[in-house]
Amino acid sequence: MPSATPEKLSTNASFGGEISKFAAPAHSLGGLKTQFNVFLPKEALDGNKVPVLYYLAGLTCNEDTAPWKGGFLRDAAAEGIALVFPDTSPRGAGIEGEDKDWDFGTGAGFYLNATRDAWSKHYNMYDFITSELPALLTALSLPLDLSRSSIFGHSMGGHGALTLYLKALLSPSSSSSSSAKYLSCSAFAPIANPTKCPWGEKAFGGYLAGGADEGKEYDATELIAQLKGKDKDVKILVDVGTGDQFYQQKQLLPENLIAARDAAGLSPSAVSVTLHERYDHSYYFISTFAPAHIKFHAQALKAAK
Amino acid sequence: MPSATPEKLSTNASFGGEISKFAAPAHSLGGLKTQFNVFLPKEALDGNKVPVLYYLAGLTCNEDTAPWKGGFLRDAAAEGIALVFPDTSPRGAGIEGEDKDWDFGTGAGFYLNATRDAWSKHYNMYDFITSELPALLTALSLPLDLSRSSIFGHSMGGHGALTLYLKALLSPSSSSSSSAKYLSCSAFAPIANPTKCPWGEKAFGGYLAGGADEGKEYDATELIAQLKGKDKDVKILVDVGTGDQFYQQKQLLPENLIAARDAAGLSPSAVSVTLHERYDHSYYFISTFAPAHIKFHAQALKAAK
Numbered sequence: 001m002p003s004a005t006p007e008k009l010s011t012n013a014s015f016g017g018e019i020s021k022f023a024a025p026a027h028s029l030g031g032l033k034t035q036f037n038v039f040l041p042k043e044a045l046d047g048n049k050v051p052v053l054y055y056l057a058g059l060t061c062n063e064d065t066a067p068w069k070g071g072f073l074r075d076a077a078a079e080g081i082a083l084v085f086p087d088t089s090p091r092g093a094g095i096e097g098e099d100k101d102w103d104f105g106t107g108a109g110f111y112l113n114a115t116r117d118a119w120s121k122h123y124n125m126y127d128f129i130t131s132e133l134p135a136l137l138t139a140l141s142l143p144l145d146l147s148r149s150s151i152f153g154h155s156m157g158g159h160g161a162l163t164l165y166l167k168a169l170l171s172p173s174s175s176s177s178s179s180a181k182y183l184s185c186s187a188f189a190p191i192a193n194p195t196k197c198p199w200g201e202k203a204f205g206g207y208l209a210g211g212a213d214e215g216k217e218y219d220a221t222e223l224i225a226q227l228k229g230k231d232k233d234v235k236i237l238v239d240v241g242t243g244d245q246f247y248q249q250k251q252l253l254p255e256n257l258i259a260a261r262d263a264a265g266l267s268p269s270a271v272s273v274t275l276h277e278r279y280d281h282s283y284y285f286i287s288t289f290a291p292a293h294i295k296f297h298a299q300a301l302k303a304a305k
Numbered sequence: 306m307p308s309a310t311p312e313k314l315s316t317n318a319s320f321g322g323e324i325s326k327f328a329a330p331a332h333s334l335g336g337l338k339t340q341f342n343v344f345l346p347k348e349a350l351d352g353n354k355v356p357v358l359y360y361l362a363g364l365t366c367n368e369d370t371a372p373w374k375g376g377f378l379r380d381a382a383a384e385g386i387a388l389v390f391p392d393t394s395p396r397g398a399g400i401e402g403e404d405k406d407w408d409f410g411t412g413a414g415f416y417l418n419a420t421r422d423a424w425s426k427h428y429n430m431y432d433f434i435t436s437e438l439p440a441l442l443t444a445l446s447l448p449l450d451l452s453r454s455s456i457f458g459h460s461m462g463g464h465g466a467l468t469l470y471l472k473a474l475l476s477p478s479s480s481s482s483s484s485a486k487y488l489s490c491s492a493f494a495p496i497a498n499p500t501k502c503p504w505g506e507k508a509f510g511g512y513l514a515g516g517a518d519e520g521k522e523y524d525a526t527e528l529i530a531q532l533k534g535k536d537k538d539v540k541i542l543v544d545v546g547t548g549d550q551f552y553q554q555k556q557l558l559p560e561n562l563i564a565a566r567d568a569a570g571l572s573p574s575a576v577s578v579t580l581h582e583r584y585d586h587s588y589y590f591i592s593t594f595a596p597a598h599i600k601f602h603a604q605a606l607k608a609a610k
Contacts, residue, residue, distance in 0.1 A: 013548060014589035068374050068588065074596075243318060283373065284319035291379075 056153030111160030158190025241279025361462030416465030463495025546584025
């Protein structure tokens with residue numbers, strides 16, 4: 001089913017480019033209307049096709065959180081990269097319990113395709129981000145080179161960025177899938193091993209008929225173990241603060257990602273995971289490392305031209 | 306009456322430094338508790354006294370708006386400058402009509418000292434910012450060099466920054482007033498001539514017994530006319546977007562500030578006012594010009610050492 005052209009809700013000039021908010025009904029979200037922001041650098045306003053960096057936000061956030069608080073636009077403008085900020089879940093599906101908890105349901109889509117009956121019609125953020133959102137961007141005829149896409153995110157969105165990147169990397173390259181491929185992936189304080197932490201256990205138990213076992217296909221630590229011998233194809237950057245309460249509560253488990261990386265024989269330069277003293281889970285942490293993440297993706301996106 | 310030491314509510318590491326939120330009862334606000342954020346760059350954490358840049362936020366905003374959305378911390382960290390973000394008004398005074406409108410009362414203190422009976426006990430943000438806040442910072446024993454202070458702000462806070470700066474500049478230098486002096490002043494989309502626009506007329510009519518006539522002492526365009534011959538003492542930077550709906554609605558009136566500057570024989574290098582095409586009133590505009598504003602203040606603050 002072809003996507004309708006999204007409706008433009010607003011545009012704000014910023015850093016020589018502009019950020020626009022769009023709304024569109026999404027097939028993968030059961031027809032619910034969803035919103036997303038797109039930042040176009042000046043190069044794009046001048047008519048040049050630019051590469052695309054998707055940002056996936058964390059629990060309780062929406063499409064505005066990162067453009068407002070992340071500090072990403074400045075460096076994306078300097079590098080000539082477009083940024084795309086989708087929402088974190090469907091909204092208004094009307095499912096019982098959807099708005100009960102801050103870490104499940106609304107604002108907590110976990111970037112998967114739900115298989116439990118109650119959720120499977122609407123909670124398909126995996127399909128939305130990898131297939132429908134690129135189609136919506138194409139329908140808008142924006143000056144984007146979607147063949148050069150990368151992805152990053154925070155917390156639940158860091159989990160999303162890692163798993164979408166790894167699943168695309170692991171899927172057969174011969175397939176003519178319409179799903180997005182990503183040239184690089186980075187994450188701030190990601191939920192790196194969700195089948196082994198309370199947030200992930202709750203999400204997978206709720207959304208997936210097969211629970212945590214089915215959840216392994218959406219678990220970065222499980223997926224990275226399958227990358228043995230692919231060191232040169234992998235570009236992952238992860239930063240975590242040791243002052244992060246959720247790191248301390250073992251919701252993030254970057255140590256498990258590191259162990260899986262090492263067991264798969266992948267190098268720290270292919271999968272860089274750095275712990276930073278004092279930093280916490282907030283956007284004060286994210287904005288600090290935003291310039292380095294944009295630079296990391298710019299190198300991958302520009303090398304591909 | 307000496308100020309009590311403020312209570313620290315939180316601290317977040319950011320850009321090598323840290324931002325902390327404090328709360329304290331304020332005499333100038335009728336004893337109401339108020340909150341403010343202080344960003345200390347790494348130099349301060351290392352024990353060095355650093356200069357201070359105050360930021361006054363606009364209508365409906367609070368002490369968190371600019372640290373979250375302004376993009377100021379990155380450049381302040383690079384320049385070794387502390388940032389202080391107070392709230393925009395008292396909160397919870399319980400005055401009739403205080404929460405009725407978004408442009409008057411709560412979130413809309415207009416950085417003046419109220420003289421109308423109902424408001425004069427609590428609505429004294431002028432005294433709070435210029436006298437009590439520096440005393441609270443001193444009580445905290447933070448590594449700040451308050452003799453090197455500058456000020457900036459947005460919209461109503463741009464009005465506040467301009468008027469606090471100009472009133473200090475115009476007050477007799479022989480006075481041993483405890484009020485802050487500022488080495489430089491900048492504003493994003495300030496309400497530059499409040500006695501001549503609807504927002505200012507409403508605020509001055511509500512807070513001041515003498516209405517708009519009394520309001521002239523809180524009007525940047527009125528104050529700048531008194532600076533004839535003081536060109537070399539003045540350091541003001543103003544940026545406004547022509548796509549700003551409030552500029553278009555004649556709430557900001559930068560053209561009146563320019564005319565008063567020119568009539569007073571002040572140079573555009575002493576009072577720089579620039580209109581930028583496409584930009585609006587939002588933090589997408591502010592963050593774009595944030596680096597230039599921090600650089601402007603850093604030059605003044607460092608030259609004073």
